[in-house]
Amino acid sequence: MTRVIIVGCGIIGATIAYELSQIPSLTITVLDQQPPAQGSTGAALGVLMGAISHKVRGRAWQLREFSLRRYETLIPELETATGTHIPYNRQGIVLLRLDEDNEAGWRSLAETRQQQGWSLELWDAAQMQTHCPQVAPIVPAVYSPQDRQLHPAYLTEALVTAARGRGVTFLLNTPVEALALDMNISECRGVHTRQGLQEADWIILASGLGTTSLTQDLETPLAVGPVLGQAARLKLSQPMGHPDFQPVITGYDIHIVPLGQGEYWVGATVEFPPDGGELAVNPENLTPVLEGATALCPTLAQAEIVQTWSGLRPRPSQQPAPVIEVIPGATNVILATGHYRNGVLLAPATAERVKVLMGLATDSPLL
Numbered sequence: 001m002t003r004v005i006i007v008g009c010g011i012i013g014a015t016i017a018y019e020l021s022q023i024p025s026l027t028i029t030v031l032d033q034q035p036p037a038q039g040s041t042g043a044a045l046g047v048l049m050g051a052i053s054h055k056v057r058g059r060a061w062q063l064r065e066f067s068l069r070r071y072e073t074l075i076p077e078l079e080t081a082t083g084t085h086i087p088y089n090r091q092g093i094v095l096l097r098l099d100e101d102n103e104a105g106w107r108s109l110a111e112t113r114q115q116q117g118w119s120l121e122l123w124d125a126a127q128m129q130t131h132c133p134q135v136a137p138i139v140p141a142v143y144s145p146q147d148r149q150l151h152p153a154y155l156t157e158a159l160v161t162a163a164r165g166r167g168v169t170f171l172l173n174t175p176v177e178a179l180a181l182d183m184n185i186s187e188c189r190g191v192h193t194r195q196g197l198q199e200a201d202w203i204i205l206a207s208g209l210g211t212t213s214l215t216q217d218l219e220t221p222l223a224v225g226p227v228l229g230q231a232a233r234l235k236l237s238q239p240m241g242h243p244d245f246q247p248v249i250t251g252y253d254i255h256i257v258p259l260g261q262g263e264y265w266v267g268a269t270v271e272f273p274p275d276g277g278e279l280a281v282n283p284e285n286l287t288p289v290l291e292g293a294t295a296l297c298p299t300l301a302q303a304e305i306v307q308t309w310s311g312l313r314p315r316p317s318q319q320p321a322p323v324i325e326v327i328p329g330a331t332n333v334i335l336a337t338g339h340y341r342n343g344v345l346l347a348p349a350t351a352e353r354v355k356v357l358m359g360l361a362t363d364s365p366l367l
């Protein structure tokens, strides 16, 4: 049996654990210093901007496309395995074209997507009003019917339950203190915890912001820094717009995410640490996001703010997000981290890339 340790039980670690649990020759243990989905994942809005993103080729598009396709099978698979419901909005994303008039650019993207087997609809302002009467600005929009939104914490819980059912061990509330590196053989023997050394043949770091300290002794450490996001849950007495058409609405980089029963998530801020300083949560920074959302959908002015929260997105410094690679100098350690603003979107593709790096997916489209 090949022993695999996964450090981190956010959406990335949980998805890797579940996907690897289908391979009978692996013995898998997931370690996290907290319960599942308490890091960035617990704060995420779960918007999957795939077809509507401007990524059209190379790794960035391949990862998005793989994830979108896998989610269509993964969600029903997990619901059956766990007997739970995972909120999964299949009504797409409407992106308002508020400030720019890049008609030619959007038309070209729609054509590319069509060639790639995906659909994007360009709506003029009148079509937009017909489809989404809750939106005030009279502007054109791009509608992406195959993009999705899901509940990141519920999904993570379902992945954990299903993986556990297939024999994965979860050691929660167990901080990993360091990698047990053996420089002589350029390998890692396992990880050190308070309980001692946990040995493994493969170590996968899905540790988000914790990756910086875990890789600090390596030849090439990976710095993953925080980018703060604040968001809110709003409640109206009834849904806005057509009750049977409730897509995610996006404008000014603000998402209005329908949850059903007149509830919406609204977010999120994108706040970088001040030069040389620490990030602190200032609730006032959420105000422009709420005002922006109300400018998009004025009915939200009547909503009650039921909850506000914040989370820290893990962003790799000096390289593009995400980082999915074998660590130079430790041939059995894989980084699966630094997903910044798209970790929920990219989780299935990340798990697939990890399988490829382990030599377990020789026919993968992500080779």
Ligand SMILES: Cc1cc2nc3c(=O)[nH]c(=O)nc-3n(C[C@H](O)[C@H](O)[C@H](O)COP(=O)(O)OP(=O)(O)OC[C@H]3O[C@@H](n4cnc5c(N)ncnc54)[C@H](O)[C@@H]3O)c2cc1C
Pocket: 007, 008, 009, 010, 011, 012, 013, 031, 032, 033, 034, 035, 036, 037, 038, 039, 040, 041, 042, 043, 044, 045, 046, 047, 048, 174, 175, 176, 177, 206, 207, 208, 209, 210, 211, 214, 228, 229, 230, 231, 267, 268, 269, 310, 311, 312, 313, 314, 336, 337, 338, 339, 340, 341, 342, 343, 344, 345, 346
């Ligand atoms: C407000 C907000 C909105 C967002 N919206 C979206 C969205 O709409 N769509 C999207 O795709 N993404 C979104 N994101 C980004 C997304 O949340 C992240 O990219 C994703 O959650 C990263 O997942 P992760 O598993 O790598 O990290 P995390 O969820 O942070 O998990 C890492 C885990 O590792 C554990 N860990 C770290 N170090 C150690 C250690 N030494 N020992 C043991 N355990 C350790 C932590 O406890 C944690 O549980 C959003 C983020 C925020 C903050």
